Amino acid sequence: MQTAEITRRFLAHFAASGHTVVPSAPLPAVNDPNLLFVNAGMVQFVPYFLGQVTPPYARATSVQKCLRTPDIDEVGRTSRHGTFFQMTGNFSFGDYFKAQAIPMAWDLLTQPVAAGGFGLDPDRLWVTVYLEDDEAADIWNRTVGVPVERIVRRGMADNFWSMGIPGPCGPSSEIYVDRGPDYGREGGPAVDEDRYLELWNLVFMQYERGPGEGKEGYPILGDLPARNIDTGMGLERVAAYLQGVDNLYEIDEVRPILTRAAELTGKRYGAHSGHAATSSHPDDVRLRVIADHVRTALMLVSDGVTPSNEGRGYVLRRILRRAIRAVRLSGFEDPALPELLPVARDAMAGSYPEVAQRFERIADVTYAEEETFRSTLKQGATILDTALSDTRREGGVQLAAREAFLLHDTYGFPIDLTLEIAAEQGLTVDEPGFRALMAEQRRRTRADAQARKTGHADRAVFRGVLDQHGPTDWLAYTTLETDSSVLALVREGQPTAYAGVGDLITVVLDRTPFYAESGGQEADAGVLTASDVAAEVVDVQRLFGRLVVHQVRVLDGDLHVGQAVHAAVDAEWRLGARQAHSGTHVLHAALRQVLGPTALQSGSYNRPGYLRLDFGWRGALAPETRGEVEDVANLAVRADLHVTAEVMPLVRAKEIGALALFGEAYGEDVRVVEIGGEWSRELCGGTHVEGSAQIGPLAVVGESSVGAGLRRIEAHVGVEAFRYLARERDLVHRLAGLFHARPDEVGDRVEATVAQLRQAEKEVAALRANLLATRAGAATPTDVDGTAYLGLRAPEGTSTAEVRALAQRLRDQLAPERPGVVAVTASSQGRGSLVVAVNAAARAGGVAADDLVRRVLAGKGGGGPDLAQGGGVPGDRVADLLTAVEHQLAS
CATH class of the missing domain: 2.40.30.130 (Elongation Factor Tu (Ef-tu); domain 3)
Structure with a gap:
């Protein structure tokens, strides 16, 4: 039974018993300060359980997209751990309780497939209940008919549920299926949870918990306003069982990605073990990582998350980079996401059609991130090579933990690659020290997270x-x-x-x-x-x-x-805010008209007179494109398009094509703002003008990158736009006066003047270079242990480029058969720099320019064995640098 069909049957079963089918909330947990991502099916219903909001329905059912990352390092090492998963559930908000919830779950699991159920054998099902929950145990035995010997009582750690933070909680009852002796020992879930696979958790949500660590270390604050039901059936687990496969990596929504990854890398899943699901061979682990993380990235970007260095964006970046790294370690060096993401899209589109509809944007974001990371790997490899060379030169056999951590934390260079490259060069890495630094970083992260977790209490x-x-x-x-x-x-x-x-x-x-x-x-x-x-x-x-x-x-x-x-x-403040917010909608519509429907807004900010809009797009807008967007927006302003706002059901809003902001959560009813009817139709709770002419002029003042596949456009509206344009006009008139030209001639005059200045700079640079070379020609090299050494100090203000050119020129003038080294220093604005050039004979003797520079500058500087440079030293120490290079050659 395909996963999409399992979903359909689940929702139909509960809809038939009066449950409202509620769409999945987006993965970002936008309405809860305690969570980055939705991690359970009940998260979007928390305000109903707490009594903060009156639910619009008494009972509901959903299939919720979830993400859990605490065990991300375990993904792939076992067949049970994953990041993205789906939780089907049914919920009651004070409407029914245990006596109804338990039979409804049992009926769906055991009804024949022909009757709309899942067709599980009742004799293979076990249940667990909370230690003190006699009521649930009695319902399972007397009402449903489960034998007492297949009802297991367990403690709070196993059968008492909460989100792990202050909020609703309660005892639970879990349903397990016996997969048979091939999977482990007999004796029920308390004995072996590999053989006895948990399918469904029924939580009897009736208490509110306080803060505390672990599954048992928290106080119960009291009863909730009503006794509720919150159940969660793991969709991937049920799919694995019904599809006759061993784990989530082999179901229909994941296995195609794994298979494609195996084709790309030339690996065969399970080739090293009789049982692929239990294999810990690196090849199998990496294939599982690739399959899980590519699917997760697809779903995250589909819900509006973009890679960044903090928060949700950092989680996405880490997931993408782990997938890319796993592909590389498996032997595939080319860009992998263009090969894997389309497979993930096709596997998930049956359940989530939006991943196909949004795929152009998803591809732009993820492919750009892969390109960035591939560059990072190249840069990190260079830095690592330097660190390893320094370690060997100093007689060490182990790379310091701080070096490995710097590579990981600052440059995003994975520790696995550090270990691999170090081993290839005969060195080890202080891995315990690295782990300790990582643990300290996690401790700080947990402390920050704990500060967020006080949200409900505050x-x-x-x-x-x-x-x-x-x-x-x-x-x-x-x-x-x-x-x-x-x-x-x-x-x-x-x-x-x-x-x-x-x-x-x-x-x-x-x-x-x-x-x-x-x-x-x-x-x-x-x-x-x-x-x-x-x-x-x-x-x-x-x-x-x-x-x-x-x-x-x-x-x-x-x-x-x-x-x-x-x-x-403040009436003026509100008017400016209305102009800016309506201007944001107009600019968004103009972008989509000029660039196409994939230029979707992913965030915005507006205050009186100013707006900025982030949108999915790859590459900077050409000046003429930016101008066209501005023209379309101002034409819409001039047309004085009618602006309306109407509250309607979310389903209706989607039917008429209203645009929703990626990552936002919406209720059953939403407010739709239209400007010119369908020309601009968006879900929005902001304040707006009555007609687009009230926005006033719209002047685009900037366009820039804010991340891979994400652009930001900024604009002024209303009086602020007039003021901005007036400043631009005054500047043009001032330049026209300076050039004695008409305003429309200023651009050409400036271009011509800039070209003349650049030509003059080139001529001055050439003259300076010739003068430097003439002065340097009179200098004679010093013999340092058989090496011809020439050390010179360039005049004050000589640029680094000129110093570098001089060093190369002088090196090439040295006798090629004799080892030769040239060092040139210069100072500018109180800071000194050093350039070292080494000829081929010196390099053959083991002298390297980058090595000399780093030794003289205490590890700073960079370059290659033939030419290297560094700087940042005080200007009064420049003369000492030449002596230091000579001493290094003599040592």
């Missing part, structure tokens, strides 16, 4: 306000002013009754006209006033999706809880 006071007073009456779309009441004041996470002049305080109002920062749009500015109070609003945020909180600075008087205030948005 907001507890605001949750109390929400529970007591209900959601904020948010009126930002309809008015700029409201008469409001102060519900709460919060200082440094603690409630307070008063705030005085100079205090920076968080204020919760019963109603507000202020727009809370969201969707790239900055929060409104404005004031809170009363008869004897004035406070400046400096920031506005939304918590739990329903509570708006204002950070204010008290300017006059005292604020206190229960006080009546007048809340007023």
Whole structure:
């Protein structure tokens, strides 16, 4: 049974029993400060379980895309570990509990295939329950009919579930299938979890947990507002069992990638073991890494993640580079992703059609990252060769841990390659020291993560306000002013009754006209006033999706809880923000019109008068293309296209082609903003103008790269665009005056002047080089242990390029049959540099220019054996460098 068919049957089974089918949330966990990625099927429903948001349905079912990376280094070493996986689940929000959840799961697993089930043999199924959960054990035995001997009671570490952070939790019951004696020992899940494969975990979500490490070291804070059901059936595990294969690497959505990787590398999966799934041979491990990571990268980029050096982007970069490294170590040197990603796309498109629709962008991002990493490998190999040479020259046999860690952490050079290359040169690596440095880095990372994990606790006071007073009456779309009441004041996470002049305080109002920062749009500015109070609003945020909180600075008087205030948005600020946000939509539509539909927005920021938009594209925009985009946008402004905003079901929004921002999570109902109807139709919660003419002129002021396959375009709108263009006009008129030319002639005059200056610079450089050579010609080499050594100091201000050319010229003038070394120094602006050139006879005798430079400059500098350079020394030490080179030759 194919994976897509398993998904279809699962959703149909629960839809038939009244569950709402909910689409998977994107992999980035955008609504939870504790998580980088969704790591469980219930993550998107956490606010419902906690009672923070009223669920729009009493029961739901979904197939959720998940990602777990804590065990990333174990991927491939076993057949059980993977990064991307899919969790099918059914959920009840106070509607039903154990008595209904347990039979529904059993029925789907055991119903015949012809009847829509999975057709599992009931006699091969085992279940586990929490040690103290007599109710679940009784339902399994008396209602479902599972014999007592196949019901196993286990402790909190095995059968009590949470996300690993503060939040909802509860006892669980797991369903296992016995795969037979070929897979291990008899005796049930407590004896052997390889033979007894876990398929489904039914969590009876009824408690809220606090902070704590491990699966048992946390307190239970109390009951949730309702008793809920959260189940998770591992799709890959069920697919493996139903498809008669051993593990997730051999199912229909993964095996084609592994097979293609084997073809590229010339390896045969399982060739070194009678059982490929249990093989730990490096070839099999690498093939599993490639298959898992290529699929994971496909899904991450599809959901809007791009490679970077932090956060989610770093995880993607690491996954991609591990895959590329594994391909290289398997013997395939050419770019591999163009061969592997299309296979992953075809394998996953049956379940996720969007990976095919978005593939052009996915390919741009990932192929560019591979090119970057291949360059990194070349650079890292050069640095490593230098470090290994230094180690050998100093009589060492082991590369220091700090060198290996620097290569890994700064240059992205994998430790496996460091070990391999060092071994080829007869050296070892201080691997324990490297692991210790990595452990220290992980410790710091965990400390940063722990700081994020306090998110729920830090907001507890605001949750109390929400529970007591209900959601904020948010009126930002309809008015700029409201008469409001102060519900709460919060200082440094603690409630307070008063705030005085100079205090920076968080204020919760019963109603507000202020727009809370969201969707790239900055929060409104404005004031809170009363008869004897004035406070400046400096920031506005939304918590739990329903509570708006204002950070204010008290300017006059005292604020206190229960006080009546007048809340007023700065009208000019709001107008500028509306112009910028609508301008972002117009610019996005213009980009897509000029570049094509793959130029999709992946992020934006707008404030009054200014906007920036990140979009998927490979390569800089040509000036004429940039100009065309600006023209299309301004034509849309001139046309005064009608702007509308309508709330509708997400399904309807997708049907009419509304664009959604990559990586964002959306609810059942969404707000669709249109500019000129279908010309620009996007999901957006921001504030907008009524007609595009209100945006004013739009002036593109910059376009740059912000990552592989990702560009950023910046623009001014409205009055700020007028001011920018006025500054450009004034500059042109100033240049016209200097050149005594008309404004339209300035460009040609500047080009001609620049060309003349460059020609003059070349002539001056040639004259300086001839003068230097003439002066140097009078110098005679010194004999240093049979080597002709010529050391010279160039005049102040001589460029490094000129020094390098002089060194090469003088070296070539030395007698070729005799070893010769030339060293030239120069100083400029208080800093000195050194260039060393070595002829062929000296190189044959073991003298290398790069070696000399590094020894003289304490490891700094670079180049090759024939020519090398370095710098950064104080200018008053330049003369000492020549003597130092001579001493090195004599030693």
